[in-house]
Amino acid sequence: xxxxxAHVRIDEGLKRPEKLSKEERLRIRQEARSRPLSTxxxxxxxxxxxRAQAILDVPKAILAGGIPKDVxxxxxxxxxxxxxxxxxxxxxxxxxxxxxxxxxxxxxEQIDTANDALELARAREGFRAWSWLAERxxxxxxxxxxxxxxxxxxxxxxxxxxxxxxxxxxxxxxARIEREKAIAPAALPxxxxxxx
Numbered sequence: 001x002x003x004x005x006a007h008v009r010i011d012e013g014l015k016r017p018e019k020l021s022k023e024e025r026l027r028i029r030q031e032a033r034s035r036p037l038s039t040x041x042x043x044x045x046x047x048x049x050x051r052a053q054a055i056l057d058v059p060k061a062i063l064a065g066g067i068p069k070d071v072x073x074x075x076x077x078x079x080x081x082x083x084x085x086x087x088x089x090x091x092x093x094x095x096x097x098x099x100x101x102x103x104x105x106x107x108x109e110q111i112d113t114a115n116d117a118l119e120l121a122r123a124r125e126g127f128r129a130w131s132w133l134a135e136r137x138x139x140x141x142x143x144x145x146x147x148x149x150x151x152x153x154x155x156x157x158x159x160x161x162x163x164x165x166x167x168x169x170x171x172x173x174x175a176r177i178e179r180e181k182a183i184a185p186a187a188l189p190x191x192x193x194x195x196x
Contacts, residue, residue, distance in 0.1 A: 046077060046081075050075055050077075051085055053075070054071055054072075054074075054075045054077065054082060054085070055085055055086060055089060055092045055095050056095070057071045057074070057075075058071050058082070058086060058092075058095040058098065058099055059094050059095050059098045062098040062099065062101075062102050063098070067102060067106070068082055068083065068086070068099050068102070068103075083099070086099050087133065087137055096137060096138060097138055097141060100130065100133065100134045100137070100138055100142070103130045104127065104130050104131065104134060107123055107126045107127035107130055108127060110122075110123035110126065110127075111123040111124060111127060
């Protein structure tokens, strides 16, 4: 068997670790079991008053030229947490509307100022995601509308003449049908058909 470029293993020459002894594996397992289960992020419970105040501060901050990130930093909460509070809360309608408008404008600005294709793609995806949220959470502003308008206009003289002609024609047809019924021959008696 020849070693051509297509058949050479990419990990050839790498040294595999030696197998651990049974005692060593048991020691490592015991050590792992004695450690705490989670060393990652601990989810904290925020005070409801902090939550309410942060949601109330978002419209003020946006109207003053700030962004929701400023409010999140002020209260020491993650921006994603503040976004989820605003998006999910029915009481935060003003804050949600302003936040969505702010985020959409930020994404549009990122699209306008993108320097390369990757930045542009990220900005477009960000805009698409925030647009999706806006359409569903603030459909009265950003959702698609179906507008049906019915207008009743008075009949023009041409329409009135056509209507008069149509009524005359209908009267003529009704009279003709009545005449044909009066002249119609008496019905012939029906005979059963004989089969041959």
